Amino acid sequence: MxxxxxxxxxxxxxxxxxxxxxxxxxxxxxxxxxxxxxxxxxxxxxxxxxxxxxxxxxxxxxxxxxxxxxxxxxxxxxxxxxxxxxxxxxxxxxxxxxxxxxxxxxxxxxxxxxxxxxYPGGYGMTAILGLDCTRLAPLVAQVCSPQRPVYLANFNAPTQTVIAGSEAAMTEVSALALAAGAQAAKPVAIHVPSHCPxxxxxxxxxxxxxxxxxxxxxxxxxxxxxxxxxxxxxxxxxxxxxxxxxxxxxxxxxxxxxxxxxxxxxxxxxxxxxxxxxxxxxxxxxxxxxxxxxxxxxxxxxxxxxxxx
Missing domain, CATH: 3.40.366.10 (Malonyl-Coenzyme A Acyl Carrier Protein, domain 2)
Structure with a gap:
């Protein structure tokens, strides 16, 4: 084994x-x-x-x-x-x-x-739990802009995805995800927007x-x-x-x-x-x-x- x-x-x-x-x-x-x-x-x-x-x-x-x-x-x-x-x-x-x-x-x-x-401040990562990527991706695309960037970052499990970007954009995506049926949106102890452009x-x-x-x-x-x-x-x-x-x-x-x-x-x-x-x-x-x-x-x-x- x-x-x-x-x-x-x-x-x-x-x-x-x-x-x-x-x-x-x-x-x-x-x-x-x-x-x-x-x-x-x-x-x-x-x-x-x-x-x-x-x-x-x-x-x-x-x-x-x-x-x-x-x-x-x-x-x-x-x-x-x-x-x-x-x-x-x-x-x-x-x-x-x-x-x-x-x-x-x-x-x-x-x-x-x-x-x-x-990114010394104002950015990070948030875990979205209980919502699959096909439903989360359109919400991220809806919020993402040059002024408020946010991206899909970690595909950890079928219903656990981490997003990365500005704190304001992640807060907005989190609210949309919860309204769409996500179980939770939890900020991760990471102070930079990893795994994205x-x-x-x-x-x-x-x-x-x-x-x-x-x-x-x-x-x-x-x-x-x-x-x-x-x-x-x-x-x-x-x-x-x-x-x-x-x-x-x-x-x-x-x-x-x-x-x-x-x-x-x-x-x-x-x-x-x-x-x-x-x-x-x-x-x-x-x-x-x-x-x-x-x-x-x-x-x-x-x-x-x-x-x-």
Whole structure:
């Protein structure tokens, strides 16, 4: 049974998320490398104040994902495949051996800076629950304008779509969606309009910076959540990483792809269990597991047992 590790995106972060990781030598090593590259003590990375920053939120999510994946690998609980939502793609690429952790830290810091500089305020993302995309799309098109931009951004599940844009436009779309039968409209803890054309310029700047970074072919299967397909070529993965901030997330399609390619155990790196809940309807014949605050020995035992089958 193939093992897929998934890595969450922004909105799942919480203060103390790095402190809650297992006290394992592999985790300690990853945290030490993060301290060395970023020149900030780990204890100061995931404070409530730091996590108000897009830059530090992304750096903490990257570090948490890589630390958990390396911890599992150190206990012979390795992934056959990886997939990451938004910033999670960087942890996926490191885990697959495509990109060094040090390079990923530098790129993600630049990524966060570019995103924050492009939209320092008045923009963000909102999750619309209980309304399918065919009914939501016309409402977004009705509101979107150059003065009040809003776009479909994350296709997380058949009835869970995230929109991105100006706060005023998202508020209007949310009201229309609720009137059309949506169950809820919930602002996401993301202060930039990710996964839409508003970040094209920032994505292109990161793509240029990526040209100086060495990437190698993945040692595990790398499923792109932007393209909903497997990528093997390092150049294609480089573009996938650089441009994903301005590209819609096709998470549900990516989970269907992973299932069709044999994945049956889905292990979500911390923090949170958002991706586990999204995976459950797809992997009804498998097992979905969130690592966050779970016992390491239990996680390892489950991964080893299913990997052997």
């Amino acid at each position: 193939q093992v897929l590790i998934t890595f969450p995106g922004q909105g799942t972060q919480r203060p103390g998320m790095l402190r809650d990781l297992p006290g394992d030598p592999a985790v300690v090593s990853v945290l030490a490398e993060a301290e060395e590259v970023l020149q900030v003590p780990v204890a100061e990375m995931d404070t409530p104040e730091r996590l108000q920053s897009t830059v530090w939120t992304q750096l903490c999510l990257l570090t948490s994902g890589v630390a958990m994946a390396r911890c599992l690998a150190a206990h012979d609980a390795r992934a056959d495949a990886v997939a990451g939502l938004s910033i999670g793609a960087y942890a996926a690429a490191v885990t697959a051996g495509v990109l060094s952790f040090a390079d990923a830290l530098r790129l993600v810091r630049l990524r966060g800076e570019l995103m924050a500089q492009a 508003l970040l094209n310029g920032a994505a292109q700047a990161l793509q240029r910076a990526m040209q100086g970074v060495v990437l190698t072919r993945p040692a595990a299967r790398y499923f792109s959540a932007s393209k909903a397909r497997e990528l093997r070529d390092p150049g294609q993965i480089a573009d996938d990483l650089a441009l994903n901030m301005a590209t819609p997330v096709r998470w549900h399609e990516t989970m269907l792809l992973a299932h069709a390619n044999g994945a049956r155990l889905v292990v979500e790196a911390p923090p949170g269990d958002v991706l586990t809940r999204l995976a459950q309807p797809v992997f009804t014949d498998g097992v979905t597991l969130a690592c966050d605050r779970a016992r390491l020995d239990s996680i390892v035992a489950i991964v080893k047992r299913h990997a052997a089958n």
